[in-house]
Amino acid sequence: MAQQTLASEEPRQHRSLASFVKSNIREYGMLLSLILIMVFFQFMTGGTLLKPLNLTNLILQNSYIVIMALGMMLIIVAGHIDLSVGSVCGFIGAVAAVLIVQYHIHWIPVTVFCLALGAGIGAMQGYFVAFWKIPAFIVTLAGMLVFKGLALYILKGQSVGPFPVPFQRMSSGFLPDAAAGLIEAFNTTSFVIGLAVTVLVIYFNVNERRGQQEHGLVEEPFIFFLGRNILVAAGFILFSYLMASYKGLPNVLIVMFALIVLYAFVTSSMTIGRRIYALGGNEKAARLSGIKTHRLTFYTFTNMGLLAGLAGLIFAARLNTATPKAGLGFELDVIAACFIGGASASGGVGKVVGAVIGAFVMGVMNNGMSILGVGIDLQQVIKGLVLLAAVFLDVYYKNKA
Amino acid sequence: MTLAMTQEPVRETGPDTILEMRGITKTFPGVNALDNVNLAVRAGEIHAVVGENGAGKSTLMKVLSGVYPHGDYSGEIYFLGTECKFRDIADSEKAGIVIIHQELALVPLLSIAENIFLGNEPAKNGIIDWHASFSRTRALLKKVGLKESPNTLITDLGVGKQQLVEIAKALSKEVKLLILDEPTASLNESDSDALLALLKEFRAQGISSILISHKLNEILKVADSITILRDGATVDNLDCHAQKVDEDRIIRSMVGRELADRYPKRTPRIGDPIFEVKNWVVYHKEHADRQMIKGIDLNVRKGEIVGIAGLMGSGRTELAMSIFGRSYGQKISGQVKLHGKEIDVSTIDKAMRAGIAYVTEDRKNYGLVLIDDIMHNVTLANLPGVSRNGVIDDGKEQTVAHKYRRDLNIRCSSVFQQAVNLSGGNQQKVVLSKWLFTGPEILILDEPTRGIDVGAKYEIYTIIARLAEEGKGIIVISSEMPELLGISDRIYVMNEGRMVGEMPTKEASQEKIMRAIMRSWDK
Numbered sequence: 001m002a003q004q005t006l007a008s009e010e011p012r013q014h015r016s017l018a019s020f021v022k023s024n025i026r027e028y029g030m031l032l033s034l035i036l037i038m039v040f041f042q043f044m045t046g047g048t049l050l051k052p053l054n055l056t057n058l059i060l061q062n063s064y065i066v067i068m069a070l071g072m073m074l075i076i077v078a079g080h081i082d083l084s085v086g087s088v089c090g091f092i093g094a095v096a097a098v099l100i101v102q103y104h105i106h107w108i109p110v111t112v113f114c115l116a117l118g119a120g121i122g123a124m125q126g127y128f129v130a131f132w133k134i135p136a137f138i139v140t141l142a143g144m145l146v147f148k149g150l151a152l153y154i155l156k157g158q159s160v161g162p163f164p165v166p167f168q169r170m171s172s173g174f175l176p177d178a179a180a181g182l183i184e185a186f187n188t189t190s191f192v193i194g195l196a197v198t199v200l201v202i203y204f205n206v207n208e209r210r211g212q213q214e215h216g217l218v219e220e221p222f223i224f225f226l227g228r229n230i231l232v233a234a235g236f237i238l239f240s241y242l243m244a245s246y247k248g249l250p251n252v253l254i255v256m257f258a259l260i261v262l263y264a265f266v267t268s269s270m271t272i273g274r275r276i277y278a279l280g281g282n283e284k285a286a287r288l289s290g291i292k293t294h295r296l297t298f299y300t301f302t303n304m305g306l307l308a309g310l311a312g313l314i315f316a317a318r319l320n321t322a323t324p325k326a327g328l329g330f331e332l333d334v335i336a337a338c339f340i341g342g343a344s345a346s347g348g349v350g351k352v353v354g355a356v357i358g359a360f361v362m363g364v365m366n367n368g369m370s371i372l373g374v375g376i377d378l379q380q381v382i383k384g385l386v387l388l389a390a391v392f393l394d395v396y397y398k399n400k401a
Numbered sequence: 402m403t404l405a406m407t408q409e410p411v412r413e414t415g416p417d418t419i420l421e422m423r424g425i426t427k428t429f430p431g432v433n434a435l436d437n438v439n440l441a442v443r444a445g446e447i448h449a450v451v452g453e454n455g456a457g458k459s460t461l462m463k464v465l466s467g468v469y470p471h472g473d474y475s476g477e478i479y480f481l482g483t484e485c486k487f488r489d490i491a492d493s494e495k496a497g498i499v500i501i502h503q504e505l506a507l508v509p510l511l512s513i514a515e516n517i518f519l520g521n522e523p524a525k526n527g528i529i530d531w532h533a534s535f536s537r538t539r540a541l542l543k544k545v546g547l548k549e550s551p552n553t554l555i556t557d558l559g560v561g562k563q564q565l566v567e568i569a570k571a572l573s574k575e576v577k578l579l580i581l582d583e584p585t586a587s588l589n590e591s592d593s594d595a596l597l598a599l600l601k602e603f604r605a606q607g608i609s610s611i612l613i614s615h616k617l618n619e620i621l622k623v624a625d626s627i628t629i630l631r632d633g634a635t636v637d638n639l640d641c642h643a644q645k646v647d648e649d650r651i652i653r654s655m656v657g658r659e660l661a662d663r664y665p666k667r668t669p670r671i672g673d674p675i676f677e678v679k680n681w682v683v684y685h686k687e688h689a690d691r692q693m694i695k696g697i698d699l700n701v702r703k704g705e706i707v708g709i710a711g712l713m714g715s716g717r718t719e720l721a722m723s724i725f726g727r728s729y730g731q732k733i734s735g736q737v738k739l740h741g742k743e744i745d746v747s748t749i750d751k752a753m754r755a756g757i758a759y760v761t762e763d764r765k766n767y768g769l770v771l772i773d774d775i776m777h778n779v780t781l782a783n784l785p786g787v788s789r790n791g792v793i794d795d796g797k798e799q800t801v802a803h804k805y806r807r808d809l810n811i812r813c814s815s816v817f818q819q820a821v822n823l824s825g826g827n828q829q830k831v832v833l834s835k836w837l838f839t840g841p842e843i844l845i846l847d848e849p850t851r852g853i854d855v856g857a858k859y860e861i862y863t864i865i866a867r868l869a870e871e872g873k874g875i876i877v878i879s880s881e882m883p884e885l886l887g888i889s890d891r892i893y894v895m896n897e898g899r900m901v902g903e904m905p906t907k908e909a910s911q912e913k914i915m916r917a918i919m920r921s922w923d924k
Binding site for chain 2: 211214269270271272274275277278281282284285286287288289290291292348349
């Protein structure tokens with residue numbers, strides 16, 4: 001006992017590279033496996049995966065999953081689950097289509113209304129979960145059925161479309177080039193924005209490390225810090241170059257990126273984010289620390305509804321029509337993204353960036369396998385196995401540590 | 402070798418001794434829970450085991466019933482002349498030793514019959530023979546004097562009847578030695594009497610019982626012999642038929658420990674009353690008709706450490722938690738005053754803002770987010786204190802965490818260490834840090850040194866003394882009477898939801914506290 005205490009008291013300023021890798025294997029492992037999967041499909045598809053056109057498609061195809069994964073991560077961290085997001089997504093798309101196409105209401109008020117409706121649906125489910133203590137699994141299972149049915153009902157079983165062009169642009173539009181024609185077939189503005197974001201990201205990373213140094217808390221070896229930043233910078237620059245050489249940055253990418261940054265900030269640096277982790281980590285302790293746990297749970301569900309609504313609008317805009325089948329099975333992709341991204345089913349653990357990486361792991365596999373012509377049947381099998389493998393590795397390393 | 406030893410019959414014990422536990426020692430990390438304990442029970446007797454909370458009674462019974470399997474402890478157990486090495490509860494039950502725990506282990510939504518034969522169902526090829534199970538249940542219920550249908554659900558029975566079902570369940574296993582851990586703690590008087598009468602009946606039938614109880618008057622009514630434990634060791638063994646035994650005699654043995662220099666010296670500087678609770682009434686959180694706190698008044702003065710003594714289940718935690726933002730109970734009424742002004746403590750948030758902090762007795766479940774690090778735990782209850790407009794200032798948060806790490810001497814590799822990896826004493830310091838950072842005027846500490854080794858205890862006492870020095874009002878709830886006598890200035894004695902005594906520590910003694918509790922039962 002006494003010996004143990006002594007050992008753990010020793011300063012660990014000179015932690016070896018190996019031990020650092022070991023304790024952070026989860027975070028690096030995830031990024032690494034995304035890169036490996038991309039390299040694999042880039043090679044197997046003969047370079048099609050990273051062609052500007054396909055890369056743009058990849059972003060468009062996965063934007064709504066990523067957006068919903070941000071909200072789902074908070075729900076899972078808080079110790080719950082939301083099975084209704086796919087249905088809500090489809091239902092909101094249907095409401096938008098009926099109001100815009102059949103009732104000829106202008107798309108801006110409809111968008112605002114639909115976002116509010118999404119938040120309202122989330123709030124309603126959150127109300128039962130937070131204040132009546134009905135398990136989220138049951139409440140949202142009910143929600144899944146209800147909103148799937150309602151979508152069918154208001155669409156009368158048919159597809160409704162097309163949408164006005166400005167609405168479509170939300171999903172399929174691109175950032176206009178302010179310096180159009182400067183370089184032929186190259187969106188200069190998009191590339192410059194890409195470069196600027198790269199510089200900003202590096203700046204923030206350096207700043208954070210300097211802050212850690214001031215408090216003598218640097219854990220990450222310098223070589224890793226350097227490598228990580230070079231990799232990130234290279235990835236960002238390559239990505240913006242590829243995007244610029246097609247049509248530029250898609251509008252939806254900008255929305256998505258802004259949301260990722262916002263949610264990463266809220267979860268890591270804001271009191272409300274910290275409280276959600278505490279709530280999922282130990283609800284009783286959080287409550288006795290003066291945190292209004294019921295209200296917080298309610299907020300996470302409201303937020304999820306809002307994001308599901310946004311995703312529904314984006315999806316409808318992308319297809320340019322609302323179909324009764326929209327949103328089918330999205331909840332599974334979203335939940336899988338969170339668990340691949342390192343969330344714990346018992347709550348309290350998980351990062352926003354992890355959910356984003358998880359969503360892209362699923363997205364790249366979907367896209368790559370489709371290009372390779374793998375049937376939908378085998379695709380499901382492979383995706384299922386990847387999900388199980390990711391979580392298994394997580395548990396395996398946790399037990400070993 | 403081991404095998405030969407097991408089978409070798411042992412004839413060292415007397416012919417009528419059915420159980421002998423010899424030299425039982427059991428250690429938990431940092432604590433010697435049992436130290437060379439001996440216990441001998443004769444056939445057909447009621448043997449009482451008494452001792453203060455934490456004296457090791459429950460641990461001893463867990464060793465006996467196989468909850469702590471052979472190898473987890475050292476020492477030997479002989480039952481009916483053979484050495485026993487129980488691997489689990491099923492093993493000890495097969496031998497005929499059945500334990501009935503303080504918290505009843507019945508499944509509320511199953512019937513009496515289903516509960517009695519749970520895990521032991523009369524069945525053929527996995528198909529339950531309901532007929533046999535009902536008729537056997539009826540016979541068993543008759544034996545324990547319970548007039549209920551075997552079909553009745555447990556949840557529809559009162560606590561007293563549930564206790565009888567537990568005993569019927571034990572009888573179904575052909576019990577030779579029945580262990581009852583605080584069986585009458587939650588029973589009213591007539592139920593208690595019925596239960597004790599039942600034990601006497603069993604004695605006549607040759608079934609021995611070990612009775613663990615705080616209620617010395619009950620023990621004196623039924624026990625044939627008494628073993629007294631103190632600090633994990635056997636200190637006395639009384640034969641009720643060979644000598645005259647009374648409550649004073651037992652209490653003397655229970656508490657007769659010397660007070661060494663285990664508490665920091667301090668000169669209290671006590672000011673005016675700052676905190677008052679008046680006519681506080683609380684009902685059970687689930688059973689709305691059960692009054693848990695029955696009109697309590699208490700006050701704390703500036704710079705004063707007030708102790709609340711009492712046995713487990715006396716309502717001390719319920720009192721503290723109900724004051725702290727109604728985190729326990731329902732239908733709460735009464736007044737709470739700070740500096741003479743009534744304050745609103747209807748939610749935890751409001752109680753905290755009024756200046757009250759409650760340090761829980763169960764730090765793992767109610768005090769810490771174990772998977773999170775020390776820093777996050779320290780700032781959890783006062784995040785606005787390290788943030789601006791809802792954005793946490795990392796530097797400030799770290800400064801705060803470092804400050805408390807230094808001030809309270811939290812031993813850790815860094816403030817980023819997960820709370821789960823800390824020792825009990827250091828975990829407690831983290832919880833204390835969390836509450837100190839909320840800047841409270843009144844600190845309620847519930848069992849602040851439970852499960853903490855002696856060295857860390859001294860540190861916690863020192864912190865408590867320092868806080869009193871700073872002019873805070875402190876309430877310490879503790880089941881360890883020497884601790885209360887060592888650190889507090891004034892002691893309230895609580896029993897069954899009432900204050901049954903109040904005394905300045907100078908005039909208090911363990912005997913006095915115990916007598917106050919016993920007297921309240923006699924009433």
